[in-house]
Amino acid sequence: RDEFLYLDQLYHRTEIPELKERYREKMLEFTLGNPDKFRSGTWALFHVEPEEYSEQTQFRKLDQAHTNYFSGPSLAILGSGEGVDRRGLLIRGGPNLPHSHDDSLALYYYDKGLLLTQDNGYYIFGSPLHYGWGSQAASHNLVVIDNDKYRYGWYKSGPGADLLGFADLSGLKYVYLNNPHQFPRFIQEYSRLTALIDINDKESYVFDVFTVDGGKRHDYMFHTGAPIMETDVEFQNIPDVWTLAGLDDKDAPYNVIGQSYGERIISGDMIRDLGIASEGVKSMYWNPPPGNGYGFIYDLKEALLTEKMFEASFKYYDGLDTTLTNRLFFDQDTTIYKGLGPNLSGTEKYPYIILRSEADKDHQSRVISIMDASLGLSSIAEVKRFDENSFVVEFFNGDSHFILLNSGKAKTPAGEFVSKAQFAIAKFNQQELANIAIVGHGEVKLKDIVVTANQFQTKILEVNYEKSQVIVDGLLDLEVGDLVAIDNDDYKRNTVYRVSSVAKKEDKTVLDLEGSMVIAKGTVAKGTKYVDLNTPLPRGFSYDKSTQYLDGKLFVREKTNESEIIKRTNGFKNVYLAGDINFEPQDSFVIYDVKVGDTLSNLPTAIWEK
The missing domain is CATH 2.40.30 (Elongation Factor Tu (Ef-tu); domain 3)
Incomplete structure (x- = not known):
């Protein structure tokens, strides 16, 4: 509604006929032909004349959803459908820059007109709710490693994610990102392989694989914006534990009913002070202990799983029976917890699922999620796992999708399906094979059919x-x-x-x-190898730490075309080069993203x- 307000003001205030017509078209498109439905407040009361808007069918369907990848922020958008049936996924790999959240590789899922995987955002920068909860990794849908002890300051710093796979195919949108760079070197992999797969023109489901290699403890976090979670699994109270943080510190003052930070949110983005000296409650720049958001997740319960999977439905009770159903499969021994996490104002609370797995060192974990959104009953009848790398998704109409990861195999109505590719899917209409798609280098075989994708x-x-x-x-x-x-x-x-x-x-x-291949340009203040600049390098440095985003890039003195490789970014306005360049004050420079030999x-x- 805020975006519409700006558009409405532009429409009413401009005196240029061409612009007025353009704003009107956009306004009608934005509101599906009914602007008055979006108008409210004092400005509209005094500035908008009542006007008849006949319903125009051209505005009943909006643009086709788009799929794209933006390399700078390593941002992937996967979209399908059109008009009110659009659905999509958003995943950001980084780098994290000032005002970022610690949400690298968090999954944002849009469908049925909602952001289903709720995100807190923030109201007041530096408040306890921003610093201690909204910006924390734990409040997002991702994996937290080792209680998030590798976070430095506001978030973990790094250059962003590597893109390992991408597809924009009919009925299949796909991205594969890996971002271990935000962690110490012993974290070998932190990757998310995600596909948005069409069921029909109006429905899709998500196939998502989160893999982590390194560290000792992995907490897979999942929540939505729904107030109710329904599951057949029975959860039990844990003696002397009220918060997620209480699993490690049962004596903490916030590990008591009514005293978790999630239950003590008051106006102004504040935490109610109970007068406990050890907490040290402050109004700004205070990160509530233990400093990773775990003290905000409360009413923690534990369940005993008889198999390595968990299914739950998240209910919105919005009059449309909007439901997100998630089916989680995991390879490693896992303990499952359920808790409640608040929004920033504390007025709403959402069920959180935490899948915790641990090892003494070099822990490896993988969680596969197959989820969909529906109005009422899901179109997915059942999901079966044949082995660690093969699945079938069966639908109520008799159709089925066989999904294989690398080395997976499955028996299908058309014969054995075997893959040596990153990702493969075979879609069947009833018992008849309709199509096969693969992503990544390799081949798949289904009886006499061989499909190959070659990487060079x-x-x-x-x-x-x-x-x-x-x-x-x-x-x-x-x-x-x-x-x-x-x-x-x-x-x-x-x-x-x-x-x-x-x-x-x-x-x-x-x-x-x-x-453009230019990622920065400006002028030099002084220096030859350690170079001070007049121009800041915002993507290369964040607060007091290098993102390493510019490491290895080509730094060129434009006057003479002399160039050197950037070894390190030492500050917003300082770089260390591999060799000397005899700069003069005010020399212009440019940094290129690509160079010969890449x-x-x-x-x-x-x-x-x-």
Whole structure:
């Protein structure tokens, strides 16, 4: 409604006819032809004349949902459907910059007109609710490692995620991100493989795999914006434990009924002070102990699982019977907890599921989630797991989807389905095979059908920065719109571009890439190897720590075209170069995202259709 208010004000205030018509069209599109439904408040009362709006069918359906990947913030958007039936997923890999939340690889799921996987956001920067809860990893849908002790300051710092796979296919949207870079080096993997898979034109479901390698304790967190969770699993109270933090510290003052931070939220983003000296309650820049948000999750209960899976329905009771059903499968021995987590004002509380697994060291865990949103009964009748890498999703109408991860195999109505690819799916209409799709290098076999996706790697031989053009070795099988990943041992993560044109030149391929390869530019204050700048580098540094986002990138003195590799970013306005450049004060510089010698690879997909 806030966005509509700005649009409505533009429409009423402009005196330019062309703009007025454009704002009117957007206003009608935004409100599905009924602006008065969105109008409220004093401004509308005094500035809007009553007007008849006939219902126009052109505004009953909005644009088709989009799927895209934005490399700078390593942000993936997966979308399907159109109009009111649009649904989508959003996952951000980072880097974390000032005012970020600690939500790298958190999953945001949109369907039925709602953000289903609730997010707190924040009201007042630096308040106990912002610092201690809303910005914490624990309040998001992701995995917390080792009680989040690797967080430094407001969040964990790092360059962002590597993109390992991506697909924008009919009926299948897919992304695979890995971001161990925000942790110490012994955390080898922190990845999320996520697919949005269509059931029909109006419905999709989510197939999601979260894998972590390293550390000792992994807490898989999941919650929605629904007030009620229903499950057949019976949860029991835990003696002397009221909060998630109480599992480690039963004597903590916030581990008592009525004294958890989630129950003590008062106006102004504050925590009610109980006069307990050890808590040290403050109004600003205070992170309530134990400092990871676990003291906000209360009414903790535990359940004994007889198998390595859990299913629950999250009910909105909104008059439409909006329901999110989640089916969780896990490989490792796991303890499951249920608790309540608050919104920022404390007026609402949401059921949280925590899957905890532990090892003495080098712990590995994987959680697979298959979830969907429905108005009433889900279209999914049952989900079966054949082995650790193969599943079938069966629907009430008789259709079925067989999903395989690498090395998975399953018996289908058309024969044995075997995969040696990152991800594969075979869709059946009743008992008849409709199509097969794979993502990532490898092949799948289903009886006599073989589907192959080939990944290649090649070196960048030349770069034209003005044209965003690279020349690479070999004749590559690429098309306009394909994504290519560019990497180098000097970089902390890969970077990704979309191909805008392809040309062959002798034994080489010329690729024009969308967007600019310039990631920073400005002027130098002084220095030769340790260089002070007049221009801040916001993506390279966050508060008092380097993000490592610029490490390995090419730093160029524009006057002479001299260049050196960035070894380290020491501050918002300071870089350490691999070699000396004799800068003069006010020399202009530019930092490029790509350089000669980088490795370029494709992100392959393949489809078979009957």
